[in-house]
Amino acid sequence: xxxxxxxxxxxxxxxxxxxxxxxxxxxxxxxxxxxxxxxxWDCGPAISRYLEELRNGRLIARWCKRCNRTMLPPRMxxxxxxxxxxxxxFVRDTGIVNTFSLCNITWDMKPLKTPxxxxxxxxxxxxxxxGIMHLIGGCDPRKVRIGMKVKAxxxxxxxxxxxxxxxxxxxxx
Amino acid sequence: MPRRVAIIGVGATVPxxxxxxxxxxxxxxxxxxxxxxxAGVEPREIGTFMPCTEDFYEGISISDEYSxxxxxxxxxxxxxxxxxxxxxxxxxxxxxxxxLFDTAVVEAHSKASNxxxxxxxxxxxxxxxxxxxxxxxxxxxxxxxxxxxxxxxxATSEECAWVVVKNRRNALSNPNxxxxxxxxxxxxxxxxAAFCPLGALEMAPPSDAAFVVVLAAEDRLPARAASxxxxxxxxxxxDSPTLETRSWARALYAEAAAQxxxxxxxxxxxxxxxxxxxxxxxFSYKELQHLEALGICDRGEAGKRTARGETEIDGATPVNAxxxxxxxxxxxxxxxxxxxxxxxxxxxxxxxxxxxxxxKTALAFGWRGVPTTSGAxxxxxx
Ligand SMILES: [Zn+2]
Numbered sequence: 001x002x003x004x005x006x007x008x009x010x011x012x013x014x015x016x017x018x019x020x021x022x023x024x025x026x027x028x029x030x031x032x033x034x035x036x037x038x039x040x041w042d043c044g045p046a047i048s049r050y051l052e053e054l055r056n057g058r059l060i061a062r063w064c065k066r067c068n069r070t071m072l073p074p075r076m077x078x079x080x081x082x083x084x085x086x087x088x089x090f091v092r093d094t095g096i097v098n099t100f101s102l103c104n105i106t107w108d109m110k111p112l113k114t115p116x117x118x119x120x121x122x123x124x125x126x127x128x129x130x131g132i133m134h135l136i137g138g139c140d141p142r143k144v145r146i147g148m149k150v151k152a153x154x155x156x157x158x159x160x161x162x163x164x165x166x167x168x169x170x171x172x173x
Numbered sequence: 174m175p176r177r178v179a180i181i182g183v184g185a186t187v188p189x190x191x192x193x194x195x196x197x198x199x200x201x202x203x204x205x206x207x208x209x210x211x212a213g214v215e216p217r218e219i220g221t222f223m224p225c226t227e228d229f230y231e232g233i234s235i236s237d238e239y240s241x242x243x244x245x246x247x248x249x250x251x252x253x254x255x256x257x258x259x260x261x262x263x264x265x266x267x268x269x270x271x272x273l274f275d276t277a278v279v280e281a282h283s284k285a286s287n288x289x290x291x292x293x294x295x296x297x298x299x300x301x302x303x304x305x306x307x308x309x310x311x312x313x314x315x316x317x318x319x320x321x322x323x324x325x326x327x328a329t330s331e332e333c334a335w336v337v338v339k340n341r342r343n344a345l346s347n348p349n350x351x352x353x354x355x356x357x358x359x360x361x362x363x364x365x366a367a368f369c370p371l372g373a374l375e376m377a378p379p380s381d382a383a384f385v386v387v388l389a390a391e392d393r394l395p396a397r398a399a400s401x402x403x404x405x406x407x408x409x410x411x412d413s414p415t416l417e418t419r420s421w422a423r424a425l426y427a428e429a430a431a432q433x434x435x436x437x438x439x440x441x442x443x444x445x446x447x448x449x450x451x452x453x454x455x456f457s458y459k460e461l462q463h464l465e466a467l468g469i470c471d472r473g474e475a476g477k478r479t480a481r482g483e484t485e486i487d488g489a490t491p492v493n494a495x496x497x498x499x500x501x502x503x504x505x506x507x508x509x510x511x512x513x514x515x516x517x518x519x520x521x522x523x524x525x526x527x528x529x530x531x532x533k534t535a536l537a538f539g540w541r542g543v544p545t546t547s548g549a550x551x552x553x554x555x
Contacts, residue, residue: 031301031302031306033301035293035297036290037229037293037294038289038293039288040287040289041196041232041284042192042194042195042197042284042287043196044195044196044198045194045195046196075198076199076202077199077202079241079245080247082216082217082245
């Protein structure tokens with residue numbers, strides 16, 4: 001049996017749309033508020049060291065002995081076997097694209113001339129499926145592929161501040 | 174008859190004003206390791222998990238999504254509670270008593286030190302149209318409540334100050350008591366003004382901590398589990414949120430929550446049937462107001478009995494032997510779980526210098542703070 005497709009005739013649209021004018025003239029009563037929510041998150045030993053090494057221009061992971069997993073981002077305990085991780089291990093700043101998207105629209109739904117390319121990069125030296133959530137740059141968006149080899153493009157050393165943005169983006173290797 | 178449910182393991186970090194060396198993940202992990210060790214379980218053996226978390230306190234939307242790794246709850250059933258830790262205990266109780274699961278974990282934590290604008294966050298709990306535009310600081314709600322409570326109950330400023338003196342002194346003997354101190358009624362009353370009649374020294378300062386509690390069904394207690402502490406009754410309730418019309422003198426939410434818990438536990442006379450009480454003392458007067466609401470003291474009597482020393486550790490009705498929030502700090506929505514854990518230690522006889530003699534039955538009561546009328550109660554038995 002064919003699946004019934006809903007058509008516009010199935011709906012009876014009643015009511016009148018509100019215009020911006022009606023809001024600005026106060027015909028629709030609303031109230032506004034500005035948030036003032038500020039936080040300073042303690043990063044803890046794993047993420048603090050990760051950020052510190054980003055400032056040094058390198059990536060560091062933690063190793064779980066029981067699972068033999070080199071975990072990036074680093075963490076003090078393994079979420080799978082639930083043991084403490086035991087060792088710091090430097091990994092490379094190269095990897096392959098696990099998945100990516102072309103982000104064409106800003107947060108308030110304005111079109112972007114050049115899409116932003118968020119991607120998950122599996123980092124060389126980390127265990128399979130582990131790596132960095134970052135951006136791809138210096139590359140034609142139409143050329144990005146899953147499995148593509150990429151490398152980190154770092155900020156100049158003097159400008160790094162111990163943040164995920166100390167890497168500007170990943171670019172084809 | 175529903176299955177009997179026991180607390181078989183508790184884990185906690187020591188409450189402190191700041192914890193810069195650990196993220197909330199590592200803080201929770203530390204508490205979880207201790208709790209699972211006591212319970213004699215591995216996380217993979219646990220049926221269901223109840224993190225209690227509030228997004229605005231974390232600065233993360235849908236913050237419960239970040240609970241799993243540190244609890245060992247990856248790909249396990251997780252049921253988040255946007256409430257006090259005792260709401261979490263009640264939910265865990267239900268999920269086990271109904272037979273859905275055999276074991277459950279409740280987690281709650283506070284990283285209050287990471288919230289830089291706490292009074293603004295609190296203001297977000299106020300009605301945005303009618304109340305928010307008015308106030309300088311939403312903690313004035315406590316002042317409003319204290320005024321009316323004192324007016325109707327006859328409690329005096331001195332009697333309120335006695336709560337601070339007692340709880341901070343108790344905290345001196347508790348390793349968990351970050352704010353233990355010897356203060357006098359005069360010290361409290363001559364301290365800075367805050368939200369009159371509430372003084373600055375009558376307000377619990379914030380603490381960071383994490384708590385994890387493991388529960389199990391009577392017929393499925395792990396062989397290596399710590400000696401069980403039984404959930405005998407749970408109850409929770411909320412009054413109307415409306416500031417314009419709510420009950421200001423009496424904590425009706427606490428009365429309703431306690432009645433439910435008492436009915437379930439078969440408690441007729443709480444002052445006689447319960448040996449120790451860990452109840453909300455976010456502000457000095459709150460302990461007195463809650464003592465009356467929970468039926469532990471007659472109305473108008475809580476202040477007098479406190480001033481006479483009847484709520485001391487060796488008194489007839491020991492209240493907040495741990496030091497409570499005034500002595501150990503206020504831990505956001507982890508506060509109720511802190512009180513529950515202190516009750517468990519009392520019932521196991523592990524409370525050290527703050528041990529209440531022959532404690533067989535204990536009550537923990539949590540309130541969610543200004544401006545809520547949200548309370549939850551658990552009656553525990555050895
Ligand atoms: Zn592992």
